[in-house]
Amino acid sequence: MRTNAFLFIILQCLLINLAFGAQQNQQVQVADPYLELRTGPGRSYPVFYVVERGKWVDILKRRTDWFKVRSDTGKEGWVRRNEMELTLTSWGEKTDFNEAALSDFSKRRWEMGVMGGDFEGTNVISLYGGYAFNANLSGELSLSQLLGDFSDSLMVNISLLAQPFPMWRISPFFALGTGIIDTSSRKTLVQSQDSTDQLSHVGAGVRVYLTRRFILRGEYRNYVIFTSKNDNKEINEWKAGFAFFF
């Protein structure tokens, strides 16, 4: 009985939340001769309704660059962002959705991405996350899986990245760091050698600002693996991938 009452209260709260959420739809006024509503969030979907100038529409949700709106007659459809930006807010001003732009790329704090490439003949897939201390300097943690013909390895690296020209759309950077590599030999090999070694690296690369919050990234790293044997191993790695920032 008590649990029922408890559930009921939770349900009520949820319903109140839903009702409250429904009231929070933001409204814009059509300023162009008309606003085209499409059946789906894409340019290939047909226009099925137009809202006249001066009418208000509720913004329901957004998917990529498309907004789902509801007209005062209750019709719901999707409108492209550049058309939404021609509408007016309740203050009679142009609607602006504050899209991320090149300036945000220069001022980014967090960056996350995936890259793939070649680690001296071995395939490498890596996932990384970074934090920018200021416009020029950032720290990164990366986790890589190396998949070769004779062994596969997991590698963790921390690096410090310097970016001399943060304002450029195509911005080069330099990296310096250290990490650990854990290698296990292929099961089918007769002589298997599993090892865990420390390594350090220097590198250089380039970030290219794409659009919204997206970056293309390519980089080269030169690793030195401090093996338990006396000779160190030098490895060249080339990677490319993409990332987003926030």
Next chain:
Amino acid sequence: MESRVRILLLVISLTSGLLIAICAPVFAAAPSDNEQDQVIQPRIDRKEIKEAKIDTEDFEIGTFVGLMSVEDFGTNTVYGLRAAYHVTEDMFIEAAYGRTDTDKTSFERLSGAADLLTDDERKLSYYNLSVGYNLLPGETFIGSKRAFNSALYIIGGIGSTDFAGDNRFTLNFGAGYRLLLTDWLALHVDVRDHIFDIDVTGEDKTTHNIEISSGFSIFF
């Protein structure tokens, strides 16, 4: 007498006027807290469209079940999870994880020799990171009254397959069909080729492993 008083008043008023005229700019220039504050404070309280308040639904998460044929090791049920992020209306990135069991090879069955793999090594699991492109977005008509948004997409990427005791670098590519039952619920049908090298059957060879799966996903 009266005129003298008048002249005196006139002189006083003139001198005071002159004094004020001279001193006024000085007073005005003197820093004063009251004067630095504007008399009318413009209250700029713009009611901007807050992007954060608009519910964005660019993420998609779902499960799938299907059949996966592993070269030499038979066809079995595959199941897994997928998550996608829609970058633009055309492009999306997807991460997927799946697992399946495999059978004995025909060699193992016919020759009666020792098994190539242990039970644990016979389980296959993979993950991949792929980029997809909505090649044919549009509408699917079911009956004469219902139209659903749908898209035919091509997808490809890289990943790793854990099979026969080792992790193997895997390329995948394929095509899929996404049918949106509502704005936030989608039905998927996917065909995917997973390509990796394997050396347990004697020599190193590249294998093509076809997966056909279907599943539901939700947008949030």
